[in-house]
Amino acid sequence: MYNLIREDFESVKDKINPLEDYYRFKLSALIEEINENAERDATGEKIKYFKNCFFNILTNPDDEAFGKRKYFINSLGTVTRLEIEILSNLFKSGEGSSYRPKTAPEGDLDISQYNGALERLRSLGFLNSFLGGPMRVGVNWADITRYSLSGFGNEFVLFCMETNVDKV
Secondary structure (H helix, E strand, C coil), rough: HHHHHHHHHHHHHHHHHCCCHHHHHHHHHHHHHHHHHHCCCCCHHHHHHHHHHHHHHHHHCCCHHHHHHHHHHHHHHHHCCHHHHHHHHHHHHHHCCEEECCCCCCCCCCCCCCHHHHHHHCCCEEEEECCCCCCCCCCHHHHHHHEEHHHHHHHHHHHCCCCCCCCC
């Protein structure tokens, strides 16, 4: 991860705020959180996202967002590739887009894993769930439940999966 950071550092160094703009304890705590999570899950895709977090912290000091940023970094360390895909697709699709639980097999998709990912993302606060159909006796909840990206989930994607530094 630090090799990737070093490679991109030259293109971003002018956008990094002076050290005086940061509360040093919070800055070092967030960088340590990134380091620990990156060591635990050193997959290529997630390393890119941890790098995004690193640059987003350095280019946008926000002491008030310390707890939220720490939560995002820890959550990034635990989300699965499927969960990242769901968040990314909903983010790219824009407001009003939603997913629904699966009730029948589609290709090699594990229905339980997919539906569990939707629920897990909802429990993390990244998705909202709502009824997208009529209530009737004997209805299968999967037929009427929809999941959309929450405002908190949108912030997660912007902080971890996007960079605010001209797309490093």
